[in-house]
Amino acid sequence: MHRIDGLPTHVTIYEVGPRDGLQNESTIVPVEIKAEFVERLVDAGLTTIETTSFVHPSWVPQLADAADLLARIERRPGIHYPVLVPNDRGLDRALESGVTEIAIFGSATESFAQRNLNRTVDSQFDMFAPVVSRALEHGLRVRAYISMCFGDPWEGEVPIPQVVDVGMRLLDLGCYELSLGDTIGVGTPGHARALIEAFPCGPSQLAVHFHDTYGQALANTLEALRCGVTVVDASAGGIGGCPYAASATGNLATEDLVWMLHGLGIETGVDLDSLVATSSWLAAHLGRPSPSPVVRALSKEP
Amino acid sequence: MHRIDGLPTHVTIYEVGPRDGLQNESTIVPVEIKAEFVERLVDAGLTTIETTSFVHPSWVPQLADAADLLARIERRPGIHYPVLVPNDRGLDRALESGVTEIAIFGSATESFAQRNLNRTVDSQFDMFAPVVSRALEHGLRVRAYISMCFGDPWEGEVPIPQVVDVGMRLLDLGCYELSLGDTIGVGTPGHARALIEAFPCGPSQLAVHFHDTYGQALANTLEALRCGVTVVDASAGGIGGCPYAASATGNLATEDLVWMLHGLGIETGVDLDSLVATSSWLAAHLGRPSPSPVVRALSKEP
Numbered sequence: 001m002h003r004i005d006g007l008p009t010h011v012t013i014y015e016v017g018p019r020d021g022l023q024n025e026s027t028i029v030p031v032e033i034k035a036e037f038v039e040r041l042v043d044a045g046l047t048t049i050e051t052t053s054f055v056h057p058s059w060v061p062q063l064a065d066a067a068d069l070l071a072r073i074e075r076r077p078g079i080h081y082p083v084l085v086p087n088d089r090g091l092d093r094a095l096e097s098g099v100t101e102i103a104i105f106g107s108a109t110e111s112f113a114q115r116n117l118n119r120t121v122d123s124q125f126d127m128f129a130p131v132v133s134r135a136l137e138h139g140l141r142v143r144a145y146i147s148m149c150f151g152d153p154w155e156g157e158v159p160i161p162q163v164v165d166v167g168m169r170l171l172d173l174g175c176y177e178l179s180l181g182d183t184i185g186v187g188t189p190g191h192a193r194a195l196i197e198a199f200p201c202g203p204s205q206l207a208v209h210f211h212d213t214y215g216q217a218l219a220n221t222l223e224a225l226r227c228g229v230t231v232v233d234a235s236a237g238g239i240g241g242c243p244y245a246a247s248a249t250g251n252l253a254t255e256d257l258v259w260m261l262h263g264l265g266i267e268t269g270v271d272l273d274s275l276v277a278t279s280s281w282l283a284a285h286l287g288r289p290s291p292s293p294v295v296r297a298l299s300k301e302p
Numbered sequence: 303m304h305r306i307d308g309l310p311t312h313v314t315i316y317e318v319g320p321r322d323g324l325q326n327e328s329t330i331v332p333v334e335i336k337a338e339f340v341e342r343l344v345d346a347g348l349t350t351i352e353t354t355s356f357v358h359p360s361w362v363p364q365l366a367d368a369a370d371l372l373a374r375i376e377r378r379p380g381i382h383y384p385v386l387v388p389n390d391r392g393l394d395r396a397l398e399s400g401v402t403e404i405a406i407f408g409s410a411t412e413s414f415a416q417r418n419l420n421r422t423v424d425s426q427f428d429m430f431a432p433v434v435s436r437a438l439e440h441g442l443r444v445r446a447y448i449s450m451c452f453g454d455p456w457e458g459e460v461p462i463p464q465v466v467d468v469g470m471r472l473l474d475l476g477c478y479e480l481s482l483g484d485t486i487g488v489g490t491p492g493h494a495r496a497l498i499e500a501f502p503c504g505p506s507q508l509a510v511h512f513h514d515t516y517g518q519a520l521a522n523t524l525e526a527l528r529c530g531v532t533v534v535d536a537s538a539g540g541i542g543g544c545p546y547a548a549s550a551t552g553n554l555a556t557e558d559l560v561w562m563l564h565g566l567g568i569e570t571g572v573d574l575d576s577l578v579a580t581s582s583w584l585a586a587h588l589g590r591p592s593p594s595p596v597v598r599a600l601s602k603e604p
Contacts, residue, residue, distance in 0.1 A: 002492030004525070185599075188565025189524055190304030215558035215595035216565075218521040222491055223306070256517035263490025263518075293517035297487075 003265040007225050010267045012048060013254060014179070014207055014233045015041055017282075019050040019084055020251060021239035023062050027286050031065040035072040037282055038081075041236060044274040046254075048080040050103060054090035070097040082143060086117075091131050095138060102135055103143040103179075104128050106170055108163045111154035112147055112183075121162075125169055132173040144170035145209065149180045149195060150187035160198045171201055178206055179233055182220070185213025189223035196227040203228035210252050212238065217252035218260055225266075232257060237279030237290040253292030255279065273298070305567040310532045312569045314350060315556060316481070316509055317343055319584075321352040321386055322553060323541035325364050329588050333367040337374040339584055340383075343538060346576040348556075350382040352405060356392035372399040384445060388419075393433050397440060404437055405445040405481075406430050408472055410465045413456035414449055414485075423464075427471055434475040446472035447511065451482045451497060452489035462500045473503055480508055481535055484522070487515025491525035498529040505530035512554050514540065519554035520562055527568075534559060539581030539592040555594030557581065575600070 018038055022029055029037075034052075041049050051073065057064035066083065075081055075098075082101035085091050094102055106124055107113035113121045128144075135142050148155075149163045167178045180195060187210065196203055208224040208231075210217035221232055238253030258270050272294075280299040283290045290296065320340055324331055331339075336354075343351050353375065359366035368385065377383055377400075384403035387393050396404055408426055409415035415423045430446075437444050450457075451465045469480045482497060489512065498505055510526040510533075512519035523534055540555030560572050574596075582601040585592045592598060 002490065002496045004492045004495060185595075188304065188562050190306045190566045193306060194304045213595060213599050214561050215520060215555070216562055218517060219524045219562055222521045222524060253517070259516050260490050260518055260521055264492045293487075293515060297515050 001263060001265045004226075007264060008228070008230045008266060010230065011225070011261055012231045013046060013257065013268055013270065014231055015046045015049045015236060015254060016209075016233050016251060017041065017049075017236035017239055017254070019053050019063065020233075021235040021237075023053065023060055024240040025062065025286055028062050029282075029285055031068050031072065033282075033285050034065070034069050037236075037278070038069075038073050040278040040281070041275075042076060042079055044278055045268070045270040046236075046275075047078065047269060048082070051081045051083055053084035053086075054093045055084065055086050056089075067093060067097050070099065082141075085131060085135075087127060088131055088134070091135060099140070101141045101143070103145060104131060104170075104175070105145045105147065106166060107147050108158055108166050109148045109152040109155050111152055116147070121166060125173070128170070129173055132175060136174050142173075142175045143177045143179060143207075144173075144175040145179045145181055146170070147181045147183045150182040150191055151184050153184055160195050163195060164198050164200075167199060168201065171205060176205070177231065179209045179231075180206060181209040181233075182211055182217075185211035185216065187220055188216055189219050192220045192223045193227055196224060196229060203230075207231035207233060209233035212250050212252055218256055221252065221257065222260070236275060237282060237295050238292040239279075239282070239286065239290070250291055253279075253290070253294065255292045255294035255298075259294045303565060303567045306528075309527050309566060310530070310568060312532065313527070313563055314533045315348060315559065315570055315572065316533055316535045317348045317351045317538060317556060318511075318535050318553060319343065319351075319538035319541055319556070321355050321365065322535075323537040323539075325355065325362055326542040327364065327588055330364050331584075331587055333370050333374065335584075335587050336367070336371050339538075339580070340371075340375050342580040342583070343577075344378060344381055346580055347570070347572040348538075348577075349380065349571060350384070353383045353385055355386035355388075356395045357386065357388050358391075369395060369399050372401065384443075387433060387437075389429060390433055390436070393437060401442070403443045403445070405447060406433060406472075406477070407447045407449065408468055409449050410460050410468050411450045411454040411457050413454055418449070423468060427475070430472070431475055434477060438476050444475075444477045445479045445481060445509075446475075446477040447481045447483055448472070449483045449485045452484040452493055453486050455486055462497050465497060466500050466502075469501060470503065473507060478507070479533065481511045481533075482508060483511040483535075484513055484519075487513035487518065489522055490518055491521050494522045494525045495529055498526060498531060505532075509533035509535060511535035514552050514554055520558055523554065523559065524562070538577060539584060539597050540594040541581075541584070541588065541592070552593055555581075555592070555596065557594045557596035557600075561596045 234254040235251035536556040537553035
């Protein structure tokens with residue numbers, strides 16, 4: 001264990017495997033396996049687990065069982081089980097399921113806002129405002145994702161002021177944290193630093209969400225930590241986006257992140273062996289090996 | 303392109319694909335393909351290419367064609383074509399082939415010295431001393447690799463003073479540069495920093511050689527650059543050590559490194575598209591896709 005001056009002593013891992021991971025896998029996993037997955041993640045020491053999404057089932061059939069899943073999970077004290085909520089109807093369903101934390105999913109670019117939300121960057125706030133307002137009235141915490149913070153497949157590099165503007169408007173609605181997403185994985189460490197430093201709110205309200213499409217996720221994370229960020233999104237086993245496909249947009253694997261953090265003497269509360277066992281177990285259900293190097297190395301699987 | 307203060311403006315990539323890469327692939331590549339591989343690497347802008355090894359052919363049948371390969375390569379002005387030389391007999395063969403730069407391969411640990419060299423850490427210098435001395439008499443430059451600088455499969459974490467001692471003795475023999483190898487890929491960025499800072503020679507005589515077995519290679523490289531290192535070993539396409547095997551010890555892919563460096567505004571002289579095309583072409587000859595995320599993303603191959 002070898003520390004680096006100026007890095008945080010503790011990092012909170014915001015685990016996205018059950019939602020962002022399974023949403024982007026071609027295999028639809030049975031609800032009882034999902035419930036066991038979430039329980040095993042908690043057993044492995046993760047304390048924040050984005051559990052599912054209340055998008056319309058026809059858009060994301062992988063997560064159509066959101067209410068059923070939440071009914072099966074024993075919600076343990078001190079563990080956070082946020083769910084993604086796209087709109088008012090999604091919030092209704094989340095409230096019916098007794099959810100206490102939600103996340104909304106905004107876009108930094110016009111192209112993606114149009115394709116993903118069928119709205120402009122500007123008009124997405126008309127959709128989010130009543131959701132966040134009503135969620136806060138019910139005492140929920142609301143996190144905001146911003147997608148396409150670094151590059152956009154249609155627009156190329158995304159101007160930093162544009163991302164900051166979207167982010168600050170989301171904070172103004174009452175969100176407690178912004179997760180800065182490199183949805184297509186093109187960002188490099190200097191870009192991560194420049195973006196984080198451009199936010200007037202400071203790093204305490206920022207999380208980072210890197211995809212490993214170009215192998216940059218962990219280097220970018222290291223730089224984000226150096227900028228004072230202490231919340232990092234990751235997906236157990238690196239699930240979400242097949243690494244062998246041309247459109248590979250896999251999440252940073254939680255195991256690869258934990259290996260680096262523990263090597264740096266940064267606490268996470270995670271038991272790595274237990275997490276690797278969980279990802280190996282899930283990989284069998286997904287029918288493909290984990291793309292995480294740490295999972296492959298420690299599970300000694302082919 | 304987003305710079306970070308304190309990083310170098312130029313990095314020299316020491317390309318190890320033809321030697322360290324092909325040596326660790328199960329497929330034996332025909333000599334004419336190897337020659338074309340080296341020529342294509344030069345065309346892509348790489349200026350230092352470890353071309354082959356004069357180990358005994360029965361140890362490494364993949365590189366048994368060393369003399370034949372060197373006879374086929376047009377050695378262009380300004381391009382460095384070092385070769386690995388394990389002993390006196392290897393040096394004879396290298397000199398016969400008109401080689402002007404060699405590399406020797408030492409071990410930081412007793413276990414690996416015994417297994418790889420059949421010597422103790424101490425007695426390896428008895429083997430290296432006459433080789434280096436004679437090479438210098440012939441006007442050759444000599445680089446020294448140190449393997450197992452971070453962890454060792456039999457001994458666990460390797461004490462930093464032990465690595466520094468081996469390294470300084472190799473420099474004392476007359477080597478111009480040490481390549482610090484994380485042979486099993488377990489190192490993390492703070493460990494890289496601590497090791498680099500422990501060398502009394504300073505970073506100008508150090509290169510880093512990370513394997514991506516645990517996904518840490520690029521984050522470690524970023525930290526090494528911040529410590530002042532400006533020479534980084536990498537393997538085109540990430541060849542060398544199948545990433546799907548339990549014993550995966552793949553080299554950092556040159557493409558993944560170049561993506562980060564160029565994103566940071568650090569010059570390498572490499573044309574990334576040309577390099578990706580080369581790695582895709584070689585992957586067809588190796589019969590498996592490149593493990594490099596950048597190669598996969600940019601070549602749009604499955």
